[in-house]
Amino acid sequence: MPRVRVHQHVNPLAPFYRFTPEPLQIENVFAESDLPLHLDIGSARGRFLLKMAEIFPAQNFLGVEIREPLVKEANRIKKEENLTNLHYEFCNATYSLDRLLEQLPSDVLQTVTIQFPDPWYKKKHAKRRMVKDNLVETVVGHLKITGKVFVQTDVDFLAEEMFELFRENENLREINLCENPFPIKTEREIAVEEKGLPIYRAMFEKQNKKTK
Numbered sequence: 001m002p003r004v005r006v007h008q009h010v011n012p013l014a015p016f017y018r019f020t021p022e023p024l025q026i027e028n029v030f031a032e033s034d035l036p037l038h039l040d041i042g043s044a045r046g047r048f049l050l051k052m053a054e055i056f057p058a059q060n061f062l063g064v065e066i067r068e069p070l071v072k073e074a075n076r077i078k079k080e081e082n083l084t085n086l087h088y089e090f091c092n093a094t095y096s097l098d099r100l101l102e103q104l105p106s107d108v109l110q111t112v113t114i115q116f117p118d119p120w121y122k123k124k125h126a127k128r129r130m131v132k133d134n135l136v137e138t139v140v141g142h143l144k145i146t147g148k149v150f151v152q153t154d155v156d157f158l159a160e161e162m163f164e165l166f167r168e169n170e171n172l173r174e175i176n177l178c179e180n181p182f183p184i185k186t187e188r189e190i191a192v193e194e195k196g197l198p199i200y201r202a203m204f205e206k207q208n209k210k211t212k
């Protein structure tokens with residue numbers, strides 16, 4: 001079957017994408033809802049999570065993506081593959097991630113990945129970027145204590161901008177990272193590596209709030 005065709009980029013600030021999803025009920029989407037959860041934000045065609053879900057059956061995997069046709073296609077493929085620990089949601093992470101995760105139990109979200117999130121390199125498009133302080137707050141708010149956030153990109157100034165936002169959060173500590181800790185590479189990661197370009201990566205762990 002041919003790959004579903006989609007717009008290369010969509011503007012997350014456009015009225016169409018400012019929708020409010022129903023909070024996710026994980027017991028409705030995973031066979032075993034109490035397994036540790038890995039959330040991939042900007043999951044695109046979902047191939048990274050598809051392979052992770054096959055390798056790690058004792059974890060659940062949730063992809064969120066703003067381009068709805070990709071979400072539908074990814075959910076169709078996971079159904080064909082009978083993967084009951086994988087699910088994708090149509091979601092504008094900039095506006096609705098907090099709402100989507102509203103009913104997530106506090107001790108479930110173990111890992112969050114944000115990989116090559118942005119096509120919005122120009123200064124005039126900076127407002128469209130996905131990783132802003134509200135997204136960091138949402139991610140950290142839902143992450144369990146000792147949960148990890150992994151961020152990678154090939155754009156140096158976006159890496160610094162994103163890493164700084166995570167470094168500023170007092171509930172996180174940065175973990176030294178030499179290489180990608182996951183056994184699967186994303187589609188974008190493979191393309192960047194094939195061009196021999198550098199990739200900037202950072203990882204953070206949630207800890208108990210520092211007392212003053």
Ligand SMILES: C[S@@+](CC[C@H](N)C(=O)[O-])C[C@H]1O[C@@H](n2cnc3c(N)ncnc32)[C@H](O)[C@@H]1O
Binds near residue numbers: 010041093
């Ligand atoms: C450059 S692609 C990278 C895809 C994949 N993570 C990879 O590494 O191959 C960025 C993805 O993030 C999605 N995205 C951008 N802004 C988003 C937002 N506000 N909410 C959800 N997804 C978003 C895009 O639609 C796109 O699929």
